[in-house]
Amino acid sequence: MTPGRRWWPALLAAMGVALLPGCVRVNTLSSDLVACEEGDDGAPSNGVILMAQAVPTATWVPCLETMPLGWHFSDMDVDNGSARFWLDSDRDGRRAIEFRLTETCDTEGATEIPSDRDKMRRLERVTQVSPQYVGRRYYLFEGGCITVLFRLSGENRAEPLAVATQGLGAVPREDLRALVREQSDGRLELDPPTARDGGS
Secondary structure, eight states, X not given: OOGGGXXXXXXXXXXXXXXXXXXXXXXXXXXXXXXXXXXXXXXXXXXXXXXXXXXXXXXXXXXXXXXXXXXXXXXXXEETTEEEEEEEETTTEEEEEEEEEESOOOOTTOEEEOOSSTTOEEEEEEEEOSSSEEEEEEEEETTEEEEEEEEEOSXXXXXXXXXXXXXXXXXXXXXXXXXXXXXXXXXXXXXXXXXXXXXX
């Protein structure tokens, strides 16, 4: 276990989950796990910190600001190099939308459109329109990519996609670094030290 992850077991124990070799799987009905702001102090949740550690190059980390009506948090999967969580829909079923954080994305075939997020490029690719509306939306930024994968049913497919993604937020990595230092009284760091920083 790298020095930057020595605090994972205690963190995961507090969340009631177990650390698996190279992978963390979380099954819970609570969207608090990936909340942009949790509790009275308004700090990002532990799940957001785990996602940041999974993709150490990412300058932004996805989170949920709100949970739209008719949608529910499903579960979360965190591995070295990637992190993702899913939303279930009352109308479109289980895991209708997936939010995924990786260092890079394969955007071949996608079309760039005006972005609705500062400091992020937005591209979209629809691969199927009937009987389901299937595709991907990409948000590209320094050191990372947030992919929104969707598989939706119904006549007005664009509406549920807009509703489900309106609650998506993103936390700057610098804020998470500061949070970890503050909560550990300076004993822990979000990212493992590098050889250049004098770490081993």
